[in-house]
Amino acid sequence: MRVMWCFVLGCTLLISYSKAALQAVYLPSTCSSALSSTFTTSMRVQSSTALTYSNNVNCAITVTAPSGHQVLAVPRRFELEEQRTGACVDYVNFYDGASTGSPKINPQSYCDRSGPHNVSSSSTSMTLEFVTDGSARYRGFDIIFAAFTNAPCATDYFSCSNGLCIDKSLRCDSFNQCGDESDETACTAEELGIVDDNSALIYGLAFGLGSLVVIGVIIGVLVYRHYKWKRFLNEPIPKEHYTSTLRNYPVTKKYYKKGYQSYAYTNVASGPPSRMSNDFETDEDLDIGSRPTTPSSSASKKNHLQVPGAKSGKINMNVNAGASNC
Numbered sequence: 001m002r003v004m005w006c007f008v009l010g011c012t013l014l015i016s017y018s019k020a021a022l023q024a025v026y027l028p029s030t031c032s033s034a035l036s037s038t039f040t041t042s043m044r045v046q047s048s049t050a051l052t053y054s055n056n057v058n059c060a061i062t063v064t065a066p067s068g069h070q071v072l073a074v075p076r077r078f079e080l081e082e083q084r085t086g087a088c089v090d091y092v093n094f095y096d097g098a099s100t101g102s103p104k105i106n107p108q109s110y111c112d113r114s115g116p117h118n119v120s121s122s123s124t125s126m127t128l129e130f131v132t133d134g135s136a137r138y139r140g141f142d143i144i145f146a147a148f149t150n151a152p153c154a155t156d157y158f159s160c161s162n163g164l165c166i167d168k169s170l171r172c173d174s175f176n177q178c179g180d181e182s183d184e185t186a187c188t189a190e191e192l193g194i195v196d197d198n199s200a201l202i203y204g205l206a207f208g209l210g211s212l213v214v215i216g217v218i219i220g221v222l223v224y225r226h227y228k229w230k231r232f233l234n235e236p237i238p239k240e241h242y243t244s245t246l247r248n249y250p251v252t253k254k255y256y257k258k259g260y261q262s263y264a265y266t267n268v269a270s271g272p273p274s275r276m277s278n279d280f281e282t283d284e285d286l287d288i289g290s291r292p293t294t295p296s297s298s299a300s301k302k303n304h305l306q307v308p309g310a311k312s313g314k315i316n317m318n319v320n321a322g323a324s325n326c
Helices: 002-016 199-234
Strands: 024-026 035-038 042-046 058-064 070-079 091-095 125-131 140-150 157-159 164-167 264-267 315-318
Parallel strands (some): 024 042
Antiparallel strands (some): 042 140, 091 125, 157 164, 264 315
């Protein structure tokens, strides 16, 4: 049942967050020159493609919004190396322009876990600088950049609670482009991109129920075969079988204590024998509780069965299947 519900929930989550796609830029471990990227509504910059950033990094990237817009930087994750003797060794700086020569936005560098809250530019461009030393490595940062204007907002823009205006397409996309998360509150199913039908639920239930039916059939077959074999082992050889010249028992360890051999046996005289040899079990030899279940390893038993004389006749069993001596 857990597998079935996980399948259903997985389909639902894929539908719910299919809208959450954003242009992403990953900083390389080494930068030979300044990086630049332009965007229309929003983008994100991460410190590395790996789980942790590299040592001895010195990179700068400039992000540029459309004309008439400013740039807002909102960190989603910020985790750098701790300060040493009160100074940052791995740090991030923001510049209000297209290079690190532009005015610095933050008076002090951002390091350890004391990242920025919201950083905004006064122009269409903002430059991020990332510097690390050669010691520890941490998870780094994931920063969202959004193009914004100031209120009043145009009709195709969303009005944030903090007075900023962002593109309406950024509403309810699982990213905080307003900086106060007002663009991610009170979202409707249509805004979240959720398909208003039960197709995923129906497919999930059908898959789960079908799997349960198949598993149940397999278990039932195995249980029935096991029960049938146990019943076969607990039943003695019927007397009418070993007195008949037309019947040969299957070669099985239940009846024959020796290896895989084929025996033929014939009633030479009238009437069943009083007792079979130790190589052949009957209902008169052993009770059900004491019947052995494994072959005998006795080396004294050869390739034929000898049955002691019975009151009314003799039984002779030869190795050659189907042969009878009268």
